[in-house]
Amino acid sequence: MISGERFSVIYHLQGNEQEAYAKAQDICVEQTVEYPYELLAPGFIKDEIVGRIESFVPLHDKQGYQAVISYAIELTANELTQLLNVVFGNISIKPGILVDKLILPDSLFNAFKGPRFGRAGLRQLLGVYERPLLFAAIKPMGLTSVQLADIVYQCALGGIDIIKDDHGLSNQPFAPFEERITLCGEAVQKANGETGRNSIYMPNINAPANEILSRAKFAKQAGAGGLLAAPGLIGLDTMRWLADEDELGLPIISHPAFQGSYITSAAYGFGFSHYALYGQISRLAGADAVVYPNFGGRFSFSIDECRNIVRGTEDGMGHLKSIFPSPGGGMTIERIPELLDVYGREVILLMGGGLFKQGRNLVQNCQDFLTLVEKV
Amino acid sequence: MISGERFSVIYHLQGNEQEAYAKAQDICVEQTVEYPYELLAPGFIKDEIVGRIESFVPLHDKQGYQAVISYAIELTANELTQLLNVVFGNISIKPGILVDKLILPDSLFNAFKGPRFGRAGLRQLLGVYERPLLFAAIKPMGLTSVQLADIVYQCALGGIDIIKDDHGLSNQPFAPFEERITLCGEAVQKANGETGRNSIYMPNINAPANEILSRAKFAKQAGAGGLLAAPGLIGLDTMRWLADEDELGLPIISHPAFQGSYITSAAYGFGFSHYALYGQISRLAGADAVVYPNFGGRFSFSIDECRNIVRGTEDGMGHLKSIFPSPGGGMTIERIPELLDVYGREVILLMGGGLFKQGRNLVQNCQDFLTLVEKV
Numbered sequence: 001m002i003s004g005e006r007f008s009v010i011y012h013l014q015g016n017e018q019e020a021y022a023k024a025q026d027i028c029v030e031q032t033v034e035y036p037y038e039l040l041a042p043g044f045i046k047d048e049i050v051g052r053i054e055s056f057v058p059l060h061d062k063q064g065y066q067a068v069i070s071y072a073i074e075l076t077a078n079e080l081t082q083l084l085n086v087v088f089g090n091i092s093i094k095p096g097i098l099v100d101k102l103i104l105p106d107s108l109f110n111a112f113k114g115p116r117f118g119r120a121g122l123r124q125l126l127g128v129y130e131r132p133l134l135f136a137a138i139k140p141m142g143l144t145s146v147q148l149a150d151i152v153y154q155c156a157l158g159g160i161d162i163i164k165d166d167h168g169l170s171n172q173p174f175a176p177f178e179e180r181i182t183l184c185g186e187a188v189q190k191a192n193g194e195t196g197r198n199s200i201y202m203p204n205i206n207a208p209a210n211e212i213l214s215r216a217k218f219a220k221q222a223g224a225g226g227l228l229a230a231p232g233l234i235g236l237d238t239m240r241w242l243a244d245e246d247e248l249g250l251p252i253i254s255h256p257a258f259q260g261s262y263i264t265s266a267a268y269g270f271g272f273s274h275y276a277l278y279g280q281i282s283r284l285a286g287a288d289a290v291v292y293p294n295f296g297g298r299f300s301f302s303i304d305e306c307r308n309i310v311r312g313t314e315d316g317m318g319h320l321k322s323i324f325p326s327p328g329g330g331m332t333i334e335r336i337p338e339l340l341d342v343y344g345r346e347v348i349l350l351m352g353g354g355l356f357k358q359g360r361n362l363v364q365n366c367q368d369f370l371t372l373v374e375k376v
Numbered sequence: 377m378i379s380g381e382r383f384s385v386i387y388h389l390q391g392n393e394q395e396a397y398a399k400a401q402d403i404c405v406e407q408t409v410e411y412p413y414e415l416l417a418p419g420f421i422k423d424e425i426v427g428r429i430e431s432f433v434p435l436h437d438k439q440g441y442q443a444v445i446s447y448a449i450e451l452t453a454n455e456l457t458q459l460l461n462v463v464f465g466n467i468s469i470k471p472g473i474l475v476d477k478l479i480l481p482d483s484l485f486n487a488f489k490g491p492r493f494g495r496a497g498l499r500q501l502l503g504v505y506e507r508p509l510l511f512a513a514i515k516p517m518g519l520t521s522v523q524l525a526d527i528v529y530q531c532a533l534g535g536i537d538i539i540k541d542d543h544g545l546s547n548q549p550f551a552p553f554e555e556r557i558t559l560c561g562e563a564v565q566k567a568n569g570e571t572g573r574n575s576i577y578m579p580n581i582n583a584p585a586n587e588i589l590s591r592a593k594f595a596k597q598a599g600a601g602g603l604l605a606a607p608g609l610i611g612l613d614t615m616r617w618l619a620d621e622d623e624l625g626l627p628i629i630s631h632p633a634f635q636g637s638y639i640t641s642a643a644y645g646f647g648f649s650h651y652a653l654y655g656q657i658s659r660l661a662g663a664d665a666v667v668y669p670n671f672g673g674r675f676s677f678s679i680d681e682c683r684n685i686v687r688g689t690e691d692g693m694g695h696l697k698s699i700f701p702s703p704g705g706g707m708t709i710e711r712i713p714e715l716l717d718v719y720g721r722e723v724i725l726l727m728g729g730g731l732f733k734q735g736r737n738l739v740q741n742c743q744d745f746l747t748l749v750e751k752v
Contacts, residue, residue: 033516049518092636140409142425235611241585260468
């Protein structure tokens with residue numbers, strides 16, 4: 001029943017050596033048997049089920065210690081929910097524990113399909129192979145479906161590759177889901193007919209759990225080219241499900257709403273590293289791109305944290321495809337050259353309010369955005 | 377399209393007066409239109425869609441400020457996912473913002489069914505009206521289904537009211553889901569036949585999103601008397617869905633795994649208050665009881681935080697039923713009298729490893745547990 005294969009998690013632990021080591025020992029028990037260790041008889045459970053401290057060393061660039069703890073792969077039942085539970089279930093409630101990185105064997109990667117499209121697949125879908133991809137959001141909430149569809153049309157006309165619902169648009173009376181998706185789907189097709197591009201419209205699928213699949217199917221039929229999902233709101237495994245559904249077969253972009261406490265905590269030594277949450281876990285959960293707050297915007301991510309996210313989107317993870325980092329939040333046309341320096345070509349640049357800020361001619365603003373990135 | 381009715385959120389904001397007020401203004405925009413405020417024309421969107429600061433005062437018992445911000449109820453689309461998104465979506469990624477309390481009008485409470493059983497319904501189901509309820513977990517992971525079912529049997533024989541899967545048991549090869557649920561369901565029925573009690577077995581339903589409903593239905597058919605759900609793993613709205621499903625009609629107990637970052641953050645001035653997360657939000661999401669780490673155990677909750685959770689489970693929330701607080705984690709027989717002093721009768725006491733620690737006779741340990749609470 002046990003293959004002997006194990007996966008590992010790199011944890012950062014706060015405290016002095018003794019305290020941090022006690023935390024490591026505690027993790028081994030808390031995340032597995034959750035049972036008085038002294039009562040375990042010698043044998044299978046003690047040897048194979050309880051986590052194992054593989055290494056324990058001081059962190060060199062900050063306070064605290066790094067522990068590598070391994071677990072039998074069978075503990076995960078090949079389920080994302082249970083994998084996450086082993087990695088950070090109960091210990092998420094204990095202070096001073098941060099998940100820095102997952103180290104999974106191929107056998108465990110093979111339990112997950114991962115991103116359906118990934119970087120290469122998304123480029124093929126959009127027919128854009130050389131430059132960064134352009135991403136815009138329709139807003140503000142309160143506009144009618146007709147007004148929002150017109151924004152989709154103008155963005156697509158101006159050369160934006162992916163035009164998404166603002167992540168707060170769900171099924172409000174101002175722009176009900178089915179009406180909005182129908183009109184926006186038509187708008188992007190009309191624009192594509194004029195430009196010859198393959199721009200896609202990506203509706204927001206954050207919805208009641210029992211309606212998500214039917215909304216996604218409706219969206220596909222109405223011409224949506226992908227789905228925007230906030231795993232903090234709908235659950236990481238629900239996003240994985242949407243990605244895996246062959247009947248949908250749509251690219252998924254992950255939005256960070258309601259997921260922030262896992263990452264804002266990192267500054268205090270708990271939660272997840274940017275690398276693990278936005279990179280590794282987003283890929284395990286099937287996202288083809290991951291939106292996160294860009295450095296220097298109205299959020300507080302540093303340039304190094306953003307670089308770690310990029311690494312997390314492309315470092316080797318068995319058969320799992322590389323995905324696009326998609327920095328957003330406070331992005332403006334003026335900042336594009338700086339961002340291209342940092343991110344290069346393999347990025348989806350999300351400009352929200354900034355596109356509207358430039359001037360009153362949205363099509364022209366989009367074209368300016370496109371012109372800037374075509375220079376790369 | 378706008379009724380004029382609004383709901384409010386009490387936020388705690390870090391910083392000096394100017395910084396905290398800037399945060400409040402930012403929340404009003406970030407959580408609604410997410411659009412350059414200066415570009416909004418006078419009228420409907422600016423007046424009705426953007427959040428409104430209703431009050432702003434210093435916190436009296438700690439650093440920082442309290443802002444009450446109101447939003448049009450229509451922003452939520454009557455969906456829990458979108459309600460949570462308005463309350464704490466993007467701003468979860470910004471430091472120094474804590475959700476202290478939700479204040480919803482009846483019209484919004486009426487959009488949610490809330491707990492199906494609540495305190496009174498759960499008592500009726502179990503046939504226990506006067507004393508605290510007893511709750512145990514079958515463990516450690518690695519035991520076979522036969523062994524786990526025997527623990528269910530012994531616990532039920534000893535008088536435990538609710539016997540749950542350890543929250544790490546999903547579908548591992550040691551005790552596969554259907555086999556385990558079948559045997560444990562039989563075990564509790566056998567014990568009930570002998571004791572005349574209505575003890576229930578509650579399987580863990582943390583599972584892949586596309587399998588949750590079928591597992592829940594299987595569990596019900598196999599004699600499960602309720603479901604254990606960790607909303608941090610499956611999504612808060614997925615728990616709400618399980619609670620709402622008439623075809624299931626089972627009580628739900630919420631487990632805090634993987635949800636900890638929202639609450640460990642509270643000590644640093646961001647995330648959720650214990651009152652809001654474990655109390656209010658658990659009830660909106662349909663839980664009939666909420667498990668949380670007890671004060672003085674191996675986690676770090678204070679007695680005041682636990683008292684706030686209790687208040688959150690019973691304070692008025694429109695038609696939503698009161699639910700049981702269910703403290704657990706490091707609980708032992710010795711601590712029961714102290715806990716009864718703090719919690720009184722309206723509590724579900726969860727003893728995990730502690731029940732096994734007492735001695736080798738599990739039935740006797742359970743009986744001791746029961747005898748102690750019957751003294752209340």
